Amino acid sequence: MPEARVIPLRPEDDESPGPPSSADWDEQLAGALEFLRGRLTGDYDTDEFGFDADLTDHVLLPALRPLFSRWFRVETQGLDNVPDTGGALVVANHSGTIPVDALMATVALHDEHPASRRLRLLGADLVFQLPVLGSMARKMGTTLACNEDAERLLGAGELVGVFPEGFKGVGKPFSERYTLQRFGRGGFVTAALRTGSPIVPCAIVGAEEIYPMIGNAKTVARLLGLPYFPITPTFPLLGLLGAVPLPSKWFIAFGEPIETASYGPAAADDPMVVFNLTDQVRETIQHSLYRLLLERRSVFS
Amino acid sequence: MPPAVVLVTGVSRWLGGALAAELAADPTIERVIGVDTVPPGPEVLRRLGRTEFVRADIRNPLIAKVIDSAAVDTVVHMNISATPGGAGGRVPMKELNVIGSMQLLAACQRATSVRRFVLKSTSAVYGASPRDPAVFTESMQARRMPSGGLGKDSLDIEGYVRSFARRRPDVDVAVLRFAHFIGPRIDSLLTSFFRLPVVPTELGRDARLQLLHEDDALAVLARATTGNFTGTVNVGAPGTVLMSQAIRRLGRIAAPVPGPAVGSLSRLTRRTGLVDWSPEQMHLLHSGRVLDTRVLREEFGYSPRYTTSAALADYGRTLAPVVAAELIGSVTGGAQSVVARFAGGMAAGRSLLHRRDPAPVVPGLRAVRDL
Numbered sequence: 194m195p196e197a198r199v200i201p202l203r204p205e206d207d208e209s210p211g212p213p214s215s216a217d218w219d220e221q222l223a224g225a226l227e228f229l230r231g232r233l234t235g236d237y238d239t240d241e242f243g244f245d246a247d248l249t250d251h252v253l254l255p256a257l258r259p260l261f262s263r264w265f266r267v268e269t270q271g272l273d274n275v276p277d278t279g280g281a282l283v284v285a286n287h288s289g290t291i292p293v294d295a296l297m298a299t300v301a302l303h304d305e306h307p308a309s310r311r312l313r314l315l316g317a318d319l320v321f322q323l324p325v326l327g328s329m330a331r332k333m334g335t336t337l338a339c340n341e342d343a344e345r346l347l348g349a350g351e352l353v354g355v356f357p358e359g360f361k362g363v364g365k366p367f368s369e370r371y372t373l374q375r376f377g378r379g380g381f382v383t384a385a386l387r388t389g390s391p392i393v394p395c396a397i398v399g400a401e402e403i404y405p406m407i408g409n410a411k412t413v414a415r416l417l418g419l420p421y422f423p424i425t426p427t428f429p430l431l432g433l434l435g436a437v438p439l440p441s442k443w444f445i446a447f448g449e450p451i452e453t454a455s456y457g458p459a460a461a462d463d464p465m466v467v468f469n470l471t472d473q474v475r476e477t478i479q480h481s482l483y484r485l486l487l488e489r490r491s492v493f494s
Numbered sequence: 495m496p497p498a499v500v501l502v503t504g505v506s507r508w509l510g511g512a513l514a515a516e517l518a519a520d521p522t523i524e525r526v527i528g529v530d531t532v533p534p535g536p537e538v539l540r541r542l543g544r545t546e547f548v549r550a551d552i553r554n555p556l557i558a559k560v561i562d563s564a565a566v567d568t569v570v571h572m573n574i575s576a577t578p579g580g581a582g583g584r585v586p587m588k589e590l591n592v593i594g595s596m597q598l599l600a601a602c603q604r605a606t607s608v609r610r611f612v613l614k615s616t617s618a619v620y621g622a623s624p625r626d627p628a629v630f631t632e633s634m635q636a637r638r639m640p641s642g643g644l645g646k647d648s649l650d651i652e653g654y655v656r657s658f659a660r661r662r663p664d665v666d667v668a669v670l671r672f673a674h675f676i677g678p679r680i681d682s683l684l685t686s687f688f689r690l691p692v693v694p695t696e697l698g699r700d701a702r703l704q705l706l707h708e709d710d711a712l713a714v715l716a717r718a719t720t721g722n723f724t725g726t727v728n729v730g731a732p733g734t735v736l737m738s739q740a741i742r743r744l745g746r747i748a749a750p751v752p753g754p755a756v757g758s759l760s761r762l763t764r765r766t767g768l769v770d771w772s773p774e775q776m777h778l779l780h781s782g783r784v785l786d787t788r789v790l791r792e793e794f795g796y797s798p799r800y801t802t803s804a805a806l807a808d809y810g811r812t813l814a815p816v817v818a819a820e821l822i823g824s825v826t827g828g829a830q831s832v833v834a835r836f837a838g839g840m841a842a843g844r845s846l847l848h849r850r851d852p853a854p855v856v857p858g859l860r861a862v863r864d865l
Contacts, residue, residue, distance in 0.1 A: 233822045242628045324697060
């Protein structure tokens, strides 16, 4: 939502004649210097998961914003289905060869949700084994996808984002786009049941087309210790240029929350309840994917 | 019921000596007996007060005689060496830690007077790997068992203590798993690490650190000795800092080392006597670990007075920074005033030009057409 501002109807009446941009840039630069001072002296807070709100707000989110609004032109729907306060589990489909969808969902909930909610993602352990990427992910608020961490975050009233398809979802071939893969062992449902948090199904359309994966170099993947090694029409053919994502048009739709509190925490140990809820979430996401695909006019507009 | 005769092992080190001094200052405690292999230094000795010092090796059966003859009712076991350097190498370290603990427990098992056993353990039992949950509760186990060093020793010792508790159910056993100690007086792993002007870190990793101020460590140990808590408790200050953040706050310079080279670097620093690291403690740089302290606050009944940040700041007072925060502040502040002056000049220049120019059209202002 843009901020309300006073627009002078007759500019000659305006008291301050200087163009507004001059005040802007020096304030921005002063702000950047202040930020730099805070960073260099360690004067900022991080939480027990390693989340660095200062870095996320001043560096990481601004870096992702152009990708969000200009490149993918992300449109969000049903943001009112995400509660303003308290713990909730956002469950989304995973796609795109590189998990850009997780980052875009984070930007969407922070910038467009009225309560500016922070999405605390759960990441695969491979992410945290890699240097640089692992520590960056932690600073952005991501933590390991395990029940202990998920329950701790939900219990603290955080909004937790999870992609139950995992690598099966991100690394699936282009021909299988928009078909949901198996939803793990339903660990995310037990975490929601134990903490009584609602599950918000989330469908992301557009991420499938950013790196259409037409092949998988399994030998290279095995050599590098990765779950897959993508071959797209442009990568690795064009080298680094091939790493530029295609500018597909994105939709992120949040569905109606599925409440879990009425089952009680004991239901987490009842496999039938867990399977049923998992299926319900999976079907809801699949249906909203189909609906969004019908609404979309073309991949790039 | 307060303890009458307390035996503290590892009394020649700062924390053991401080605990013995604290207990000796308590008039309700009849006798405090301190045991260590080396006599305490003059500074510790001065504070020990009426503590009786027994120079004995807990690896030696002599310890049983001490316990028997003094009718010790509370044993505080703190003689666990964290680093090989202090004990004279990894083999003596393991012997002192594991065999020493076994001997002490064997002596306690025979002594009918013993009613309470307090173990100073460490959070190293949880290991540290990227596959671990972010926060450990007491019931969690290491996903990847510590393969050597302090972590493995402590796991072994905790195992012996558990079986001791099974064989002597009348003895109350408290196991305290401490986070990293820090403070102006204590000599711990991190205090010697941060004293280096250039601090080695692992490239691309930023460990989360949870610390514990020495005063809080002392208070928890004293409370565990005189109180009646039984079971295992994590002891750490609220809050965490990242390794990079701690280095910056202390005004040190970080020297990122590629992961594979960390092992050889730790060997080098140990050999040159800069920092007494064990390779498994270098893993700390990798992912760090954080403890859940709910049991400490609610069941044990102690809330640390220092947060992790406050403890770090208190330690920082004793350390001359390499890069002073004031310097950074004055540099950025100077740059800010230059920017402000430059912007002021630009604005003045613009306003001079502006007088002749027609008023700029405000962008984004358009008449709305009725449909």
